[in-house]
Structure formats: C-alpha cells, structure tokens
Amino acid sequence: MITLSNIRKRFDALEVLQDVSLALRTGAVTALVGPNGSGKTTLIKIVLGLTRADTGTLHVGDTPADAEGAYRRAIGYMPQAAHFPVNLRVGDVLDLVQQLRPGEATDDDLLRAFDMDAIKDKFVGTLSGGTRQKVNAAIAFWFRPSLLILDEPTAGLDPLSSNVLKEKIRAVRREGRSVLITSHIMTELETLADDVAFLCDGRLRFAGTIAELLSHTGNASLEDAIAGLMRSERATHHAAPSPVPSRHGVPAWLTPGAEGVA
Amino acid sequence: MNVVALVLSAGLRDLSRNRWIVAYALAFLCIAEGLFWFGGTGPQVLLSLLNIVLLVLPLVALVFGTIHVYASREFVELLLAQPVPRRQLFAGLYLGLAIPLAGAFVVGAGVPFALHARQGASLGGVAALLTAGVTLSLSFAAIATWIALKTDDRLKGVGLALGAWLVATVVYDGVVLGAAAAFGNYPLERPLLALMMANPVDLARVLVLTQLDVSALMGYTGALFEHTFGTALGTGVSVAALVVWCAVPLGLAERRFRNRDF
Numbered sequence: 001m002i003t004l005s006n007i008r009k010r011f012d013a014l015e016v017l018q019d020v021s022l023a024l025r026t027g028a029v030t031a032l033v034g035p036n037g038s039g040k041t042t043l044i045k046i047v048l049g050l051t052r053a054d055t056g057t058l059h060v061g062d063t064p065a066d067a068e069g070a071y072r073r074a075i076g077y078m079p080q081a082a083h084f085p086v087n088l089r090v091g092d093v094l095d096l097v098q099q100l101r102p103g104e105a106t107d108d109d110l111l112r113a114f115d116m117d118a119i120k121d122k123f124v125g126t127l128s129g130g131t132r133q134k135v136n137a138a139i140a141f142w143f144r145p146s147l148l149i150l151d152e153p154t155a156g157l158d159p160l161s162s163n164v165l166k167e168k169i170r171a172v173r174r175e176g177r178s179v180l181i182t183s184h185i186m187t188e189l190e191t192l193a194d195d196v197a198f199l200c201d202g203r204l205r206f207a208g209t210i211a212e213l214l215s216h217t218g219n220a221s222l223e224d225a226i227a228g229l230m231r232s233e234r235a236t237h238h239a240a241p242s243p244v245p246s247r248h249g250v251p252a253w254l255t256p257g258a259e260g261v262a
Numbered sequence: 263m264n265v266v267a268l269v270l271s272a273g274l275r276d277l278s279r280n281r282w283i284v285a286y287a288l289a290f291l292c293i294a295e296g297l298f299w300f301g302g303t304g305p306q307v308l309l310s311l312l313n314i315v316l317l318v319l320p321l322v323a324l325v326f327g328t329i330h331v332y333a334s335r336e337f338v339e340l341l342l343a344q345p346v347p348r349r350q351l352f353a354g355l356y357l358g359l360a361i362p363l364a365g366a367f368v369v370g371a372g373v374p375f376a377l378h379a380r381q382g383a384s385l386g387g388v389a390a391l392l393t394a395g396v397t398l399s400l401s402f403a404a405i406a407t408w409i410a411l412k413t414d415d416r417l418k419g420v421g422l423a424l425g426a427w428l429v430a431t432v433v434y435d436g437v438v439l440g441a442a443a444a445f446g447n448y449p450l451e452r453p454l455l456a457l458m459m460a461n462p463v464d465l466a467r468v469l470v471l472t473q474l475d476v477s478a479l480m481g482y483t484g485a486l487f488e489h490t491f492g493t494a495l496g497t498g499v500s501v502a503a504l505v506v507w508c509a510v511p512l513g514l515a516e517r518r519f520r521n522r523d524f
Contacts, residue, residue: 011523048343051523068347077343083336087279088272096272100265100344123279139340 001026001074001178002047002147007056009042009202016042017053018202024147024195027176029169031189031210033226034199035233040182043199044149047180048077073104076145080152082136086125090116090135093124097139109171110138113164129156137165141172148172150181154188166192186223198226200233265350266357269341273358277330283366286322290315290370298374304383305474308391311371312470315395316463320402320430323363324423327406330359332416339524352519356407356512364399368392390473390497394466397504401462404508408515411522430463438464451486458487462507469500 002024009017017039024030032040045051047058049069058065065071084093094116098106111117114134124132133156140148150169154162169179169192183189189196196213198206206213206229210222219225277283293314297307334355341351375388406423413419438457442450458464468484472493491499 045524050339050342069342070345072343072345075343077340079336079340079343081336083340085272085276085334085337087276092272092275096268097344099268100341100346 001061002180003057003059004043004047005057005059007043007046007053007058009039009046009051009053016202017046020056020199020202020204022197022204022207024178024180026146026178027173028194029173029179029181029192030195030197031193031222032180032182032197032199033184033186033189034205035230038199039202040199041151044151044180044182047149048072048075073101073143074146076140076143076148078136078140078148078150078153080155082129082132084124084132084135086123088124089121090124090127091120093135094120094139097142101143104143106142107144108142110134110141110164110168113168114138114161130158130161133157134161137168141168144177146177148177148179148181150179152183153181154183154185186221186226190222196222196226198229200230201237205229205233265346266354269351269354270357270361273355274362277358277362280362282326283362286326286363287366287370289318290367291373294371294374295377298378298381304375304378304381305387307374307378307381308383308387308470308474312391312394312467315367315371315391315398316467317431319367319395319398320463321427323399323402324406324409324427325420326363327359327403328410328419328423329416331407331410332419335524342524348520349516352516355519356404356515359407360400360403363403364396367395367399371395384473386473387470390470393501394469394504397501397508398462398466400508401504401511404511404515408511408518411515411518430461434461434464451490454486455490459503462504465500465503465507469497469504472496472500 004020004022007017007020008015020039020043022043032043034040042051046053049065049067049072060071060074063071088096094111114137116135116138119127119131119135124135127135137153137157140150148169153165153169157165166188169181172179173194179192181189181193190210194209196206196208196210197204198213206216208216213225214220214222217225217228219228290311294307294311297310302310338351338355342348372388372392375383405426409422409426410419413422438454441457442454458468468487471484472488487500488496490496
C-alpha cells in the first residue's frame with residue numbers, strides 16, 4: 001500500500017538515505033531496524049511528509065503522495081516521545097486531533113484500555129512520561145488508519161500497557177491493516193513483526209520476512225540475525241568501500257535498491 | 263472549525279495558562295498602576311510606560327517566542343503528521359503565539375489607563391501606545407518564529423533572538439546617532455527617515471510621540487518625521503511601516519515553515 005522508490009536524502013554533506021526502495025505489505029507488520037543514525041527516523045519522516053526526499057517517490061496505493069498531505073488520512077503516527085503543550089488538558093489534545101480529522105471513523109479501544117476518560121481533565125504537564133505515551137498511542141490508533149507508524153512504541157510504558165499495545169498491534173494486523181514499527185528491542189519485534197527492513201548507513205541492506213532473514217543468516221533469533229548483520233556491516237565498512245553483502249543465495253528483491261520489496 | 267482556528271484555539275488555551283505570559287501581563291499592570299499610584303498624570307505615565315514597553319516588549323516577544331517555538335517542535339511534528347496543510351498549520355501556530363503576547367500587553371498596559379481615565383491621558387495617546395505594542399508583539403513574534411525555524415540549535419537561536427533585541431533597541435540608535443554626527447554636513451533627512459523605517463522600535467516610538475505634545479522627546483529622527491509627514495500622515499505612515507514589519511518576517515517564517523524538514 002505504501003511504496004517508497006529510490007529515496008535519497010542528504011543533510012548538507014551527510015547522505016542519510018541512499019536509493020532506498022521499500023514496499024510495505026498490506027496486512028503485515030514491518031519492523032524497521034538498524035543501528036543508531038542509520039536513517040530510520042528520516043525514512044519515517046519522509047513517509048509522513050515531515051521531511052522531503054531529495055529524489056525518489058512515495059506512493060500510497062497507486063497514487064503519489066500529495067504535498068498538501070491529504071494522504072496522511074491513511075496514516076496514524078506514534079512518535080517515540082510524547083510532547084504535548086503542558087498547559088493543555090488531555091481532553092484538549094484529544095479534541096484538537098479529533099477536530100483536525102473530522103468525519104473519520106474512530107476506534108476507541110485504546111482510549112478505553114488506557115482509561116483516557118479518567119485523565120482527560122488533567123493537564124499534560126502533570127502526567128508522567130508513561131501516561132503521556134499512552135495518550136500518544138491512543139491518538140495514533142484512534143482513526144483506524146490503514147498504516148500505523150510506531151516509533152519505539154513501548155518505550156516508557158508499564159508492562160500492562162505495553163502488553164495492551166502489543167495486543168492492539170496484533171489486532172490491527174488481523175484486520176488487514178499495515179504497521180511500520182521501529183524498536184531496538186528485537187525480542188519484541190520478533191513477536192510482533194512479519195517483515196523486517198534493515199537499514200545501515202542510509203542503505204536498505206535487507207528487506208523480507210523474518211523467516212527469510214533467519215534462513216539467510218542462519219541465526220535462530222532476530223536479535224542474533226540483526227546483530228550479525230550489523231557486525232558484518234561494520235567489518236565490511238572498515239575493510240572495503242563497498243559494503244553490499246553477497247547476493248549468493250539471496251532473492252534479488254532482498255538486496256539493496258530492489259523494488260517491490262516484501 | 264478550520265485548521266487555523268483549531269490550532270489557534272489550542273495555542274490560546276495553552277498560553278493563557280502559561281505562567282510567564284500571566285507574569286508578563288501582571289508586570290505591565292503593576293508598573294502602569296505603580297506609575298499612577300506614585301502621582302503620575304496620564305501623559306507622564308504614558309511616556310514612562312512607553313520607554314519600558316520599547317525595551318521590554320521586544321525582549322519578551324523575541325526570547326519567549328523563540329523558546330516557545332523550540333519547545334513546540336515535537337508537538338508540531340505530531341500535528342504535521344495529521345492530514346492538514348502546512349500553511350494553515352503555520353498560521354494557527356503563529357497566531358497562537360502572537361495573540362497571547364499582544365493580549366497580555368493590552369491587558370497589562372490598557373487596564374490601568376481605563377481605571378485612571380480621568381487623569382488626563384489622551385485617548386489618542388493610549389490608543390497609539392496599545393497599537394504600537396500590539397504591532398511590535400506581532401512583528402517580534404514573527405521574527406522569533408523565523409529565527410527558531412531557521413536555526414536548529416536552540417542555544418544559537420536564543421542567542422540570535424537576544425542579538426536581534428540588542429540591535430533593535432540599543433545598537434541601532436547608536437549607529438544612527440553616530441551616522442548623523444559623522445555626516446552632519448550632508449543633507450541627511452531622507453537617509454535618516456529611511457533608517458528610522460528600518461527599525462520597528464523607532465517606528466513605534468514615533469507613532470506614540472506624534473500623538474503627544476512632547477516634541478522635545480522625539481529626538482532628531484522623530485522631529486524630522488513629524489516635520490516631513492505631519493501628525494496625521496505621520497501616524498498613517500508609521501502604522502503602515504509597522505504593518506510591513508509584521509508582514510515581512512511573517513512571510514519569511516511562513517516560507518521557512520512550508521519548506522523545512524522536520
């Protein structure tokens with residue numbers, strides 16, 4: 001449903017994304033992983049329209065993403081950390097977002113699960129980081145988006161809330177909607193994700209199912225597989241200018257720059 | 263409600279509860295009330311308050327505005343991830359900053375004059391002071407927004423805001439005075455008028471002083487301004503120039519907001 005083709009992005013001298021092509025499968029949870037500074041956040045921001053790619057295209061279905069951002073009706077976004085104006089009440093924030101998306105179908109599951117009614121009169125500035133994160137999550141899932149973009153969604157959540165959120169992600173997947181999720185907790189991603197996209201130094205090094213990655217790397221867990229890829233990237237980076245891994249035994253669409261990934 | 267009104271309404275709710283905005287309004291209220299209390303007549307209070315306004319208002323608008331825009335960045339990203347056009351979002355965010363700043367000034371400086379209406383301050387003088395304060399608030403809030411959008415480094419941004427304040431309120435007058443002294447043998451009327459137009463603080467000063475019978479306090483440029491344009495035309499010219507001083511930085515900030523990567 002969302003297809004990124006040949007995305008390049010440079011910030012001054014630093015090329016943050018280099019020819020990244022990635023298609024997010026409908027009804028699948030895709031984990032976007034990679035070391036710090038690999039370009040994950042920039043890629044997410046390009047999908048959201050917060051950052052503009054220097055070259056490349058973004059399609060939602062068959063339609064190119066528009067500059068005015070109407071395509072974002074299909075997207076729910078949960079940033080890594082929740083920052084709302086501290087002098088607004090939770091109810092004010094929820095009202096604002098709801099009024100910015102008039103007429104959209106809503107899903108109140110997380111609002112109920114996280115008991116938003118109980119905190120709607122509280123000022124954001126008085127909430128703990130975890131409670132703010134619950135507001136953040138409730139907003140992202142509220143409008144039944146076709147694509148959810150979750151940036152470290154369980155960071156700061158207590159175990160119960162984290163469990164509720166993960167169950168919600170699975171429910172969304174069962175409904176045939178897509179999720180793009182970033183996290184550094186590989187065990188968490190292993191239980192949630194179907195596909196994995198591995199970014200390193202701004203290049204897409206792998207995109208495919210988790211099973212394919214494990215089979216390709218010969219590891220038993222996602223954590224070991226990703227750690228192995230990172231080690232190999234680091235070694236290649238220090239040894240030779242071209243860090244592209246061998247294509248032997250890897251389907252063509254799993255290699256960097258290939259289209260129609262996953 | 264449209265996007266501008268929604269975002270503006272949230273901004274007004276947030277900043278009307280902001281302790282610094284409340285303190286800012288109270289400070290003007292206490293100063294003006296104190297000036298009346300200690301025996302000042304209306305015109306004396308107006309003149310004393312004018313000097314404080316010209317110094318304090320740009321400082322607060324620049325520093326508070328810059329810090330506020332930086333502090334709102336993550337929330338702005340969340341709003342930008344909704345299906346709303348950037349231009350409308352910017353308008354709501356800017357007005358949500360500028361209106362509370364201007365409103366706090368109007369309440370703080372206006373209420374004491376209303377309470378002491380019989381103490382001789384001319385309606386024209388009070389209206390000129392409030393107009394000057396409002397336009398300066400709008401202008402410096404726009405400059406602050408532009409600085410914060412232009413500079414990612416918060417420390418640098420606040421430094422630039424302080425630098426802009428120093429130039430507008432202190433350095434500029436010194437430069438003009440120096441130029442007038444150095445080129446005293448040349449016909450300087452037109453260049454000095456142009457220089458005066460290039461500083462909103464000078465324009466605000468002249469706007470208020472042309473309403474009062476205090477030509478001795480106008481200084482060289484003020485007297486020249488009144489001599490050239492007369493009182494009525496002078497008022498119109500200074501208000502028009504102040505409007506330009508709102509529009510130009512606002513246009514720059516809006517363009518930056520539309521084109522920048524978040």
